[in-house]
Amino acid sequence: MTLQVARPELGPEEAEAVARVLATGWVTQGPEVARFEAELAAFVGAPEAVATSSCTTALHLALLAVGVGPGDEVVCPSHSFIATANAVRQCGATPVFADVDLDTFNLDPDDVARRVGPRTRALLVVHQLGLPCDLEALLGLARARGLPVVEDAACAIGSEVLTERGWERIGRPHGDLACFSFHPRKLVTTGDGGAITTRDPAVAARLRRMRQHGMTVTDAERHKSASVVFEAYEAPGFNYRLTDLQAAVGRVQLGRLPAAIAHRRALAGRYRERLHASPEVACPVEPSWARTNWQSYCVRLTDRCARGQREVMEALLAAGVSTRRGVMCAHLEPAYAGAYEGLGRSERARDRGLVLPLHGGMGPGDVDRVCDALLAAVRGG
Ligand SMILES: Cc1ncc(COP(=O)(O)O)c(C=O)c1O
Known part of the structure; x- marks a missing residue:
């Protein structure tokens, strides 16, 4: 029998979790998504996690949230899954590719410094194949240039980096926002899925609106309300939602x-x-x-x-x-x-x-x- 490169670990516990959610009748943007977000945030040590439909959509929202738009440049590796560059393009911006280190496959901070120019709006740094990139050097560079940092942590759930406070999980986040993937090649899978972590509750609230069409009132808030609530749409948004069926699977996976x-x-x-x-x-x-x-x-x-x-x-x-x-x-x-x-x-x-x-x-x-x-x-x- 051929030995496969990767294989998701899914079993009866995940099946039971999905069945439990199906029985409730609430299958998207409900309590399982909220629980998954809380458990993920606690696991990585972040104040807030916002679940999305994939890491690609998470990266798109994260880049928009730090202000990337048409005409901007974002320095990132070319040596990454194409979603890294695509997310920059989706914002109407241009990816400016920096080279990587051959031993770690991660960004070379000196080359990143060389590629930063007057149009650079953000750094998009990748923890390639799960290995943390040189955050200390890259964050130092970003601070010196006044640039926000989005971490593409698609592969890095559970990876750790040594800081002056000790070992910390990727996703606290160490930059401004970190984005995870729950695709089946990853250690935690929800089929497809993603999440953004942030320290800022106001940013988290904005990301939650952006992932749900820009709606000012969530389904859960409306459901709980004793009075009639009309939502508004103050800014254009997207449908980048994770379902409760997926979130229930993610909670089991996170436990393992x-x-x-x-x-x-x-x-x-x-x-x-x-x-x-x-x-x-x-x-x-x-x-x-x-x-x-x-x-x-x-x-x-x-x-x-x-x-x-x-x-x-x-x-x-x-x-x-x-x-x-x-x-x-x-x-x-x-x-x-x-x-x-x-x-x-x-x-x-x-x-x-x-x-x-x-x-x-x-x-x-x-x-x-x-x-x-x-x-x-x-x-x-
Ligand atoms: C570095 C990197 N960024 C982004 C993605 C995209 O993740 P998703 O498939 O969840 O959109 C991947 C997927 O493998 C990845 O490896």
């Missing part, structure tokens, strides 16, 4: 997250043990100030590996191991065709990166099977 991360940490440790001595394979690097949730284990084929990415992937597939190429680069896709300079490390990371299987259904024996196949493949076996 610490155990899921511990399991992945053990598997990632085994990968490192087996692969770190190979001259052909560079293992992902976790800086001393970061703890990833190991959403994905992405190795890089070094210059010592004579075989190409596709060849290695094909050899692995033939050995019953499914892989994915490294993170994409938006600037190499037709949607963002243009003249770009200085993104060489992003391009190398894409062309030499290899995402290996890592999920809760795996044990150490599966990791060994992947490593045996990979080590044979990179040596041309």
